[in-house]
Amino acid sequence: MRLNDLDERIVHALAEDARRSYADIGTQVGLSAPAVKRRVDRLLASGAITGFTVRVDPAALGWETEAFVEIYCRRNTGPGDILRGLARYSEVATVSTVTGEADALVQVFASDVRHFERVLERIAGEPFVERTKSVLVLSPLLRRYTSGSPT
């Protein structure tokens, strides 16, 4: 789907505060409230917008430990296998297949290092996982456009 300038400004407004009223957004972009709603509905239907969510402070929710885990898979493992295997973990925030030596890069939030260790052991025990390689986040210096944590 192709977004025009008006759509982009609406998405930008929603990105800053997804609970702003359509009328508010409308006055900012020069549209009436129903017009804004129609465009948002269209963006939702087309998949350009996939939903609305909350920005949380992971530390405030008790998820103080963040890590990136490289996954090295056994032969004949497809993206679907990786997703199905990892989506079950509530501690897993993002999963991406990547170029390079590893097959996938996984972002994990845990309450502490002990918790992370348990999660890592379970992930490493998945049948499609050959080995893993993790780095722990020391300081989340910048979290732009995104922030989230499992519940």
Place this chain on the structure above:
Amino acid sequence: MRLNDLDERIVHALAEDARRSYADIGTQVGLSAPAVKRRVDRLLASGAITGFTVRVDPAALGWETEAFVEIYCRRNTGPGDILRGLARYSEVATVSTVTGEADALVQVFASDVRHFERVLERIAGEPFVERTKSVLVLSPLLRRYTSGSPT
């Protein structure tokens, strides 16, 4: 701030759909709409919730290329130097100092591989950067709780 079970369930509900009505959330967690709003307001005031945002499909906004870049810094580089040096790039979404061989892990969104290459060259040219090592995202299989892209 300490969150109890009710708060966590409310945050979880908002993470799935931040535009659900307080009454809906209330019936799910066993509270009235005003009670839910009061807790959300408190979570906002305490900083546990930092706002509401929209989940977008980066590709629909024209940001089709995502990459993770490991930064190896010169000696005597502090976290502040890394943050100041990288925050200027609008393509940089997240910056974290990490354990392991690299000093920092940076998430970058670009419109295409050519765009990413230009950004990478500029980052690699920063005075505190000794070398970089990148992996490109092939498929963003899972983007839980939020996903965003630079505007």
Place this chain on the structure above:
DNA sequence: ATTGAAAATCTCACACA
């Protein structure tokens, strides 16, 4: 895309445990 009206929701006051 806008207008205007009806339905739903938000948001506050107050009362209660």
Place this chain on the structure above:
DNA sequence: TGTGTGAGATTTTCAAT
């Protein structure tokens, strides 16, 4: 401190234009 109830203000939502 935290909750529920009810009323008024606001917003959403859908016709008709």
